[in-house]
Amino acid sequence: MVNLKKRGIGENEFCPCCGRDVESIFHSIISCEVAKRVWDNWDVHFVENWQRLYDVSDVALKILEKGTTRGLEVFFGVAWSIWYNRNLIVFESTCRLLCQIWGFANRFPHEHRRAKLALFKDQVVENIRWTPSPPRVFKVNVDGATSVDGRNSSVGAIIRDSCGAVTAACCKYLQGQFSVAEVEAIAVEAGILLARDLKIP
Ligand SMILES: [Zn+2]
Incomplete structure (x- = not known):
């Protein structure tokens, strides 16, 4: 049993809760x-x-x-x-x-x-860290954003080379509010179209 007073805790040796017994x-x-x-x-x-x-x-x-x-x-x-x-x-x-x-x-x-x-x-x-692609291979990252309050959705895509340098990027403000699955699909499409336009293999 440890007397708290010996530990320097409290001036009064009686229990502060009940006030009747010596505190330990x-x-x-x-x-x-x-x-x-x-x-x-x-x-x-x-x-x-x-x-x-x-x-x-x-x-x-x-x-x-x-x-x-x-x-x-x-x-x-x-x-x-x-x-x-x-x-x-x-x-x-x-x-x-x-x-x-x-x-x-x-x-x-x-x-x-x-x-x-x-x-x-x-x-x-x-x-979760971005990792570069193998040499001579480009990496396309895409993402989409949507809301629950009626605001328009948007998508974005970015292409980097194997050193991590940005080759191209785009973002699109969509006309209307889309579901998460729809926005993800449109974002992937935007990434593919960007790579195709730049003739990236
Ligand atoms: Zn007590």
Whole structure:
């Protein structure tokens, strides 16, 4: 059990949440009356047994032993949320409602996964690089743009040689709004016509 005062956190040795017991990490996250009421939201049968343990890591091991890795994820999410609420009280003289502490913790893994997915997508986009064609071969890249608000679609095409130098390029503003598939097809056509006009093999 670690006394937070020894760590230089907080002037008062009593728990800022309940004000009754000496503060420790185990007390703040597991045995404080405020924490207990948050954990009451978790519908698992072994929650009561936690109070007989002495360390947060022992609780985590117990969950891993009797529950699942998803349970462990929930545990750390809620533990972090309880601790965050404790810091709000100490440093900002405010706090969250019990249901907010629980709700925030349960949204956190989902948001964390979503953020990771977004990061992964960015990395995928970053990894897509233009590569030059083999010697004496030209490369035609095309793209199209359309909108959902009735504005006209447009297409563009660019031809580069094997060194990456631009040989020709064109863009076309279409009369009307086309679907994504139509715009892509028109863009490909524009690229082929540009290459044909320039007699590029
Ligand atoms: Zn307390």
